[in-house]
Amino acid sequence: MLLSNPHAVRRPYPADLAAIMNIESAKQSQRWLAPWRELARAATPLHALPDLAGKLQVGAIHVKDESVRSPLGSFKALGAPVALVRQVLRLYPAQDIVPEQVLAGRYAHLLQDYTVISATDGNHGRSLAAAARSAGCQCVIVLHAHVSAEREAAIAAYGARIVRITGNYDESVTVAAELARTNDWQVISDTSYEGYQDIPRDVMQGYGTIAAELVEQGAGPDGKSAYTHIFLQGGVGGLAAGIVSYFWELYGINRPRFIVVEPAQADCLYQSALHGRASRALGSIDSVMAGLACGETSPLAWRFLQPAVDYFLTIEDELAIQAMRVLAAGSEADIPIVAGESGVAGLAGLLSMCSNKVCMKQVGLDASSKVLVINTEGATAATVYHELLGISAHAVLAQQNSWKDRHHE
Incomplete structure (x- = not known):
């Protein structure tokens, strides 16, 4: 239509x-x-x-x-990784962070206890998991009921912890936000909502x-x-x-x-x-x-x-x-x-x-x-x-x- x-x-x-x-x-x-x-x-x-x-x-x-x-x-390989780089710059404004070297793992010592999280249909989560592994931080990915086991395995291969829910994508976004608030993790998503604009923009x-x-x-x-x-x-x-x-x-x-x-x-x-x-x-x-x-x-x-x-x-x-x-x-x-x-x-x-x-x-x-x-x-x-x-x-x-x-x- x-x-x-x-x-x-x-x-x-x-x-x-x-x-x-x-x-x-x-x-x-x-x-x-x-x-x-x-x-x-x-x-x-x-x-x-x-x-x-x-x-x-x-x-x-x-x-x-x-x-x-x-x-x-x-194409998702262009989104989550650069958003993670920009988030690291925000986290450590006093540090002399070289953006091009974040995904080379140069700042892994700063990020080893930092956790990023996102809901995904597959590609975004895989890219975020790969970026987190490269940068040296932890990653949690929330998957909804319709994400295939094959896509789940592709994300887990990059070391992400997987959280499965029974609902749809929008419900997985809600769960990711709740887990982030509870555990003091950072959501990295292209889906914006009230109070969450900068990272989706990135x-x-x-x-x-x-x-x-x-x-x-x-x-x-x-x-x-x-x-x-x-x-x-x-x-x-x-x-x-x-x-x-x-x-x-x-x-x-x-x-x-x-x-x-x-x-x-x-x-x-x-x-x-x-x-x-x-x-x-x-x-x-x-x-x-x-x-x-x-x-x-x-x-x-x-x-x-x-x-x-x-x-x-x-x-x-x-x-x-x-x-x-x-x-x-x-x-x-x-x-x-x-x-x-x-x-x-x-x-x-x-x-x-x-x-x-x-x-x-x-x-x-x-x-x-x-x-x-x-x-x-x-x-x-x-x-x-x-x-x-x-x-x-x-x-x-x-x-x-x-x-x-x-x-x-």
């Missing part, structure tokens, strides 16, 4: 938002994370998909592939690294974007806010059109646009798009999304699985890509739009459109990936390597 956002504006990036998130801080986060051993040294690839663009009757489609950002398998700011790389890879100079449309995943709104804020500040009134996509049963951002305020989802929350199965919008993220996102779109799970298949299959001109269930939401939204001529016209998609989507995760649950597609991620990677050999990449 598509909703045109009546609150979207086209004006220069507001000063009050720039005081919270800005390009300068995003680039600072990028520099601080660069030495971390859990991150790839190079920018993640930006792939053109000309065959798919022709099939969907748009000018161009590019996909930024975050599946290879890190052994952690997702997490979202970390995601600006993706936008910074896109600009370096040809997203366009100041004032003119190479993309007419950017499709972004929903969730609580953290990723979308991090990307939207960067492109809005850079391009001002010439910013691309932003379309945010989320599961129909976890439509908190769609409901927020309907009501004009950060709201809750109406559905069951449970979705195959596990990383987007969030029931409540982050109020801080909503401050950026309400004035900047042009359309909010909800999709069914089957469309996400279809998008996974499209990327995995590739074509003669389009490289095969391993994309997880949540990673394909933006592309799934594009597929949905392009299956309906009325919707295409409404959002301005045509043969001149230059579309960007972000594959935010790989097969972070390899068993689930195989079950959904009937092919393993390893097999798709083999096809990708064969494609690269044929195209001399």
Whole structure:
């Protein structure tokens, strides 16, 4: 279901938002994370998909592939770690802390009794656990009932203590906050709530690294974007806010059109646009798009999304699985890509739009459109990936390597 956002504006990036998130801080986060051993040294690839663009009757489609950002398998490797670094700087203002060396373990002697905690659907918790191990502090992760045993094992492998609850994601957020208060632990989350804003801001700011790389890879100079449309995943709104804020500040009134996509049963951002305020989802929350199965919008993220996102779109799970298949299959001109269930939401939204001529016209998609989507995760649950597609991620990677050999990449 598509909703045109009546609150979207086209004006220069507001000063009050720039005081919270800005390009300068995003680039600072990028520099601080660069030495971390859990991150790839190079920018993640930006792939053109000309065959798919022709099939969907748009000018161009590019996909930024975050599946290879890190052994952690997702864009979340940019959020929790930089938030932890910034928190260490706040903890020890009198110390001469070198930000680039926090995740190298230089300050482990200061942090050995410090504990961070977060709720997660999988990827954020894994990234926080990895960052905590690198920095030398303790980590507790709260998992809700729908997080798979495979994702739990991936988090525990980084030394985190796991707390299981029977409820959903939003209930796990509440439990994490309660445990933090009781034990004097620190929540590191991209979900904001009353009295908890700075760290979610830091997490979202970390995601600006993706936008910074896109600009370096040809997203366009100041004032003119190479993309007419950017499709972004929903969730609580953290990723979308991090990307939207960067492109809005850079391009001002010439910013691309932003379309945010989320599961129909976890439509908190769609409901927020309907009501004009950060709201809750109406559905069951449970979705195959596990990383987007969030029931409540982050109020801080909503401050950026309400004035900047042009359309909010909800999709069914089957469309996400279809998008996974499209990327995995590739074509003669389009490289095969391993994309997880949540990673394909933006592309799934594009597929949905392009299956309906009325919707295409409404959002301005045509043969001149230059579309960007972000594959935010790989097969972070390899068993689930195989079950959904009937092919393993390893097999798709083999096809990708064969494609690269044929195209001399």
